[in-house]
Amino acid sequence: QVQLQESGPGLVKPSQTLSLTCTVSGGSISSGSYYWSWIRQPAGKGLEWIGRIYTSGSTNYNPSLKSRVTISVDTSKNQFSLKLSSVTAADTAVYYCAREQDWFDYWGQGTLVTVSS
Amino acid sequence: DIQMTQSPSSLSASVGDRVTITCQASQDISNYLNWYQQKPGKAPKLLIYDASNLETGVPSRFSGSGSGTDFTFTISSLQPEDIATYYCQQYDNLPRTFGQGTKVEIK
Numbered sequence: 001q002v003q004l005q006e007s008g009p010g011l012v013k014p015s016q017t018l019s020l021t022c023t024v025s026g027g028s029i030s031s032g033s034y035y036w037s038w039i040r041q042p043a044g045k046g047l048e049w050i051g052r053i054y055t056s057g058s059t060n061y062n063p064s065l066k067s068r069v070t071i072s073v074d075t076s077k078n079q080f081s082l083k084l085s086s087v088t089a090a091d092t093a094v095y096y097c098a099r100e101q102d103w104f105d106y107w108g109q110g111t112l113v114t115v116s117s
Numbered sequence: 118d119i120q121m122t123q124s125p126s127s128l129s130a131s132v133g134d135r136v137t138i139t140c141q142a143s144q145d146i147s148n149y150l151n152w153y154q155q156k157p158g159k160a161p162k163l164l165i166y167d168a169s170n171l172e173t174g175v176p177s178r179f180s181g182s183g184s185g186t187d188f189t190f191t192i193s194s195l196q197p198e199d200i201a202t203y204y205c206q207q208y209d210n211l212p213r214t215f216g217q218g219t220k221v222e223i224k
Contacts, residue, residue, distance in 0.1 A: 049215070098160075103163055108160065109160055
Protein backbone atom coordinates (compact mmCIF):
# COMPACT_ATOMS: atom_id res chain seq x y z
CA GLN A 1 0.00 0.00 0.00
CA VAL A 2 1.50 3.28 -1.14
CA GLN A 3 1.63 6.00 1.51
CA LEU A 4 2.64 9.64 1.19
CA GLN A 5 3.69 11.96 4.00
CA GLU A 6 4.30 15.70 3.76
CA SER A 7 6.87 17.39 5.97
CA GLY A 8 8.22 20.90 6.38
CA PRO A 9 7.81 24.13 8.34
CA GLY A 10 4.31 25.06 9.37
CA LEU A 11 5.09 28.77 9.49
CA VAL A 12 6.78 30.82 6.80
CA LYS A 13 7.41 34.56 6.79
CA PRO A 14 6.08 36.73 3.97
CA SER A 15 8.46 37.07 1.00
CA GLN A 16 10.34 33.92 2.01
CA THR A 17 10.31 30.50 0.35
CA LEU A 18 7.98 27.72 1.38
CA SER A 19 9.67 24.31 1.25
CA LEU A 20 7.91 20.98 1.65
CA THR A 21 8.93 17.38 1.10
CA CYS A 22 6.75 14.38 0.37
CA THR A 23 8.11 10.98 1.37
CA VAL A 24 6.67 8.00 -0.47
CA SER A 25 6.58 4.59 1.19
CA GLY A 26 5.19 1.21 0.18
CA GLY A 27 6.59 1.47 -3.31
CA SER A 28 9.33 3.02 -5.38
CA ILE A 29 8.73 6.54 -6.65
CA SER A 30 10.51 5.44 -9.83
CA SER A 31 8.28 2.48 -10.65
CA GLY A 32 5.25 2.72 -12.86
CA SER A 33 4.02 5.55 -15.03
CA TYR A 34 3.06 8.00 -12.34
CA TYR A 35 3.31 11.70 -11.82
CA TRP A 36 3.88 13.09 -8.34
CA SER A 37 1.84 16.18 -7.63
CA TRP A 38 1.31 19.01 -5.18
CA ILE A 39 -2.18 20.35 -4.49
CA ARG A 40 -3.23 22.98 -1.97
CA GLN A 41 -6.41 24.03 -0.23
CA PRO A 42 -6.92 27.32 1.63
CA ALA A 43 -9.10 27.00 4.71
CA GLY A 44 -12.74 26.57 3.75
CA LYS A 45 -11.97 26.70 0.03
CA GLY A 46 -11.48 24.37 -2.89
CA LEU A 47 -8.54 22.45 -4.30
CA GLU A 48 -5.83 24.03 -6.45
CA TRP A 49 -3.35 21.94 -8.42
CA ILE A 50 0.15 23.41 -8.06
CA GLY A 51 2.18 21.15 -10.31
CA ARG A 52 3.73 17.74 -10.82
CA ILE A 53 6.92 15.89 -11.60
CA TYR A 54 7.64 12.66 -13.43
CA THR A 55 10.45 10.46 -12.23
CA SER A 56 12.44 11.46 -15.30
CA GLY A 57 12.46 14.93 -13.79
CA SER A 58 10.09 16.54 -16.26
CA THR A 59 7.71 19.00 -14.64
CA ASN A 60 4.42 20.76 -15.27
CA TYR A 61 3.26 23.76 -13.29
CA ASN A 62 0.04 25.69 -12.89
CA PRO A 63 0.53 28.88 -14.94
CA SER A 64 -0.94 30.89 -12.06
CA LEU A 65 2.04 29.88 -9.88
CA LYS A 66 4.66 28.93 -12.44
CA SER A 67 6.98 31.87 -11.83
CA ARG A 68 7.29 30.96 -8.15
CA VAL A 69 7.19 27.13 -8.12
CA THR A 70 9.89 24.50 -8.33
CA ILE A 71 9.19 20.80 -7.92
CA SER A 72 12.08 18.35 -7.71
CA VAL A 73 12.53 14.65 -7.08
CA ASP A 74 15.12 12.61 -5.17
CA THR A 75 14.64 9.02 -6.24
CA SER A 76 17.38 7.80 -3.87
CA LYS A 77 15.30 8.99 -0.92
CA ASN A 78 11.93 8.19 -2.51
CA GLN A 79 10.95 11.82 -2.05
CA PHE A 80 9.77 14.78 -4.07
CA SER A 81 9.74 18.38 -2.98
CA LEU A 82 7.98 21.70 -3.47
CA LYS A 83 9.47 25.16 -3.28
CA LEU A 84 7.24 28.21 -3.53
CA SER A 85 9.03 31.54 -3.45
CA SER A 86 7.96 35.05 -2.46
CA VAL A 87 5.04 33.80 -0.40
CA THR A 88 2.23 36.01 0.84
CA ALA A 89 -0.74 35.43 3.14
CA ALA A 90 -2.64 34.17 0.09
CA ASP A 91 -0.36 31.12 0.07
CA THR A 92 -1.61 30.02 3.50
CA ALA A 93 -3.21 26.63 2.92
CA VAL A 94 -3.12 22.93 3.57
CA TYR A 95 -0.63 21.46 1.13
CA TYR A 96 -1.13 17.91 -0.12
CA CYS A 97 1.15 15.66 -2.09
CA ALA A 98 -0.49 13.04 -4.27
CA ARG A 99 0.22 10.37 -6.85
CA GLU A 100 -1.35 10.99 -10.23
CA GLN A 101 -2.22 8.55 -12.97
CA ASP A 102 -4.73 10.91 -14.59
CA TRP A 103 -6.57 10.68 -11.31
CA PHE A 104 -5.13 11.29 -7.86
CA ASP A 105 -5.33 7.89 -6.23
CA TYR A 106 -3.03 8.29 -3.24
CA TRP A 107 -2.78 11.42 -1.11
CA GLY A 108 -0.76 12.52 1.89
CA GLN A 109 -2.62 13.63 4.99
CA GLY A 110 -1.83 17.26 4.23
CA THR A 111 0.21 19.84 6.10
CA LEU A 112 -0.91 23.31 7.07
CA VAL A 113 1.45 26.09 6.07
CA THR A 114 0.74 29.53 7.46
CA VAL A 115 2.38 32.62 6.00
CA SER A 116 2.74 35.21 8.71
CA SER A 117 5.38 37.43 10.25
CA ASP B 118 -7.73 26.69 -18.05
CA ILE B 119 -10.79 24.44 -18.13
CA GLN B 120 -13.37 25.71 -15.64
CA MET B 121 -15.36 23.12 -13.72
CA THR B 122 -18.70 24.24 -12.32
CA GLN B 123 -20.50 22.11 -9.77
CA SER B 124 -24.07 22.44 -8.60
CA PRO B 125 -25.45 22.75 -6.10
CA SER B 126 -22.81 24.22 -3.79
CA SER B 127 -24.50 22.50 -0.89
CA LEU B 128 -27.44 20.23 -0.26
CA SER B 129 -29.29 18.69 2.64
CA ALA B 130 -30.95 15.30 2.30
CA SER B 131 -32.34 12.54 4.47
CA VAL B 132 -30.74 9.18 5.08
CA GLY B 133 -31.80 6.87 2.27
CA ASP B 134 -32.39 9.68 -0.22
CA ARG B 135 -30.96 9.69 -3.72
CA VAL B 136 -28.47 12.54 -4.09
CA THR B 137 -27.32 13.98 -7.41
CA ILE B 138 -24.51 16.45 -8.06
CA THR B 139 -23.72 17.89 -11.46
CA CYS B 140 -20.42 19.10 -12.87
CA GLN B 141 -20.10 21.11 -16.06
CA ALA B 142 -16.84 21.65 -17.90
CA SER B 143 -16.16 24.84 -19.86
CA GLN B 144 -15.15 22.74 -22.89
CA ASP B 145 -15.42 19.18 -24.11
CA ILE B 146 -13.34 16.90 -21.86
CA SER B 147 -14.60 13.56 -23.22
CA ASN B 148 -14.81 11.27 -20.18
CA TYR B 149 -11.68 12.65 -18.49
CA LEU B 150 -13.48 13.40 -15.25
CA ASN B 151 -12.96 12.16 -11.69
CA TRP B 152 -14.91 12.50 -8.45
CA TYR B 153 -13.52 12.79 -4.91
CA GLN B 154 -14.96 12.77 -1.43
CA GLN B 155 -13.41 14.94 1.27
CA LYS B 156 -14.34 14.67 4.91
CA PRO B 157 -13.41 17.47 7.34
CA GLY B 158 -9.74 17.52 8.20
CA LYS B 159 -8.95 14.72 5.76
CA ALA B 160 -7.41 14.43 2.33
CA PRO B 161 -9.70 13.89 -0.64
CA LYS B 162 -10.46 10.29 -1.52
CA LEU B 163 -10.91 9.08 -5.09
CA LEU B 164 -14.37 7.61 -5.69
CA ILE B 165 -14.93 7.62 -9.45
CA TYR B 166 -12.43 7.85 -12.32
CA ASP B 167 -12.98 8.17 -16.08
CA ALA B 168 -16.44 9.60 -15.33
CA SER B 169 -18.06 6.30 -14.44
CA ASN B 170 -15.55 3.80 -13.08
CA LEU B 171 -15.82 2.97 -9.40
CA GLU B 172 -12.50 2.94 -7.56
CA THR B 173 -11.71 -0.36 -5.84
CA GLY B 174 -13.28 -0.61 -2.41
CA VAL B 175 -15.77 2.21 -2.92
CA PRO B 176 -19.40 1.27 -2.12
CA SER B 177 -21.64 0.64 -5.10
CA ARG B 178 -24.14 3.30 -3.97
CA PHE B 179 -21.76 5.81 -5.56
CA SER B 180 -21.90 6.21 -9.32
CA GLY B 181 -20.96 8.64 -12.06
CA SER B 182 -22.02 9.30 -15.62
CA GLY B 183 -21.64 11.75 -18.45
CA SER B 184 -19.27 12.79 -21.19
CA GLY B 185 -18.34 15.90 -23.10
CA THR B 186 -19.20 18.84 -20.87
CA ASP B 187 -21.92 17.51 -18.56
CA PHE B 188 -21.40 15.00 -15.78
CA THR B 189 -23.44 13.59 -12.91
CA PHE B 190 -22.44 12.05 -9.59
CA THR B 191 -25.06 10.06 -7.68
CA ILE B 192 -25.37 8.56 -4.24
CA SER B 193 -28.25 6.10 -4.60
CA SER B 194 -29.06 5.91 -0.91
CA LEU B 195 -27.44 8.51 1.33
CA GLN B 196 -25.77 7.15 4.44
CA PRO B 197 -24.62 9.11 7.52
CA GLU B 198 -20.99 8.38 6.66
CA ASP B 199 -21.42 10.09 3.28
CA ILE B 200 -21.45 13.51 4.92
CA ALA B 201 -18.60 15.25 3.13
CA THR B 202 -17.71 17.66 0.36
CA TYR B 203 -17.53 16.20 -3.13
CA TYR B 204 -15.31 17.52 -5.92
CA CYS B 205 -15.10 16.84 -9.63
CA GLN B 206 -11.73 17.14 -11.41
CA GLN B 207 -10.79 17.14 -15.09
CA TYR B 208 -7.67 15.65 -16.57
CA ASP B 209 -8.19 16.50 -20.23
CA ASN B 210 -5.77 19.39 -20.00
CA LEU B 211 -3.17 21.02 -17.82
CA PRO B 212 -3.51 22.61 -15.39
CA ARG B 213 -5.63 20.03 -13.64
CA THR B 214 -8.70 21.81 -12.29
CA PHE B 215 -11.36 20.98 -9.73
CA GLY B 216 -14.94 22.04 -9.25
CA GLN B 217 -15.65 24.31 -6.31
CA GLY B 218 -17.15 21.45 -4.30
CA THR B 219 -20.58 20.35 -3.13
CA LYS B 220 -21.15 20.01 0.59
CA VAL B 221 -23.58 17.22 1.46
CA GLU B 222 -25.35 17.33 4.82
CA ILE B 223 -27.98 15.22 6.54
CA LYS B 224 -31.41 16.77 6.95
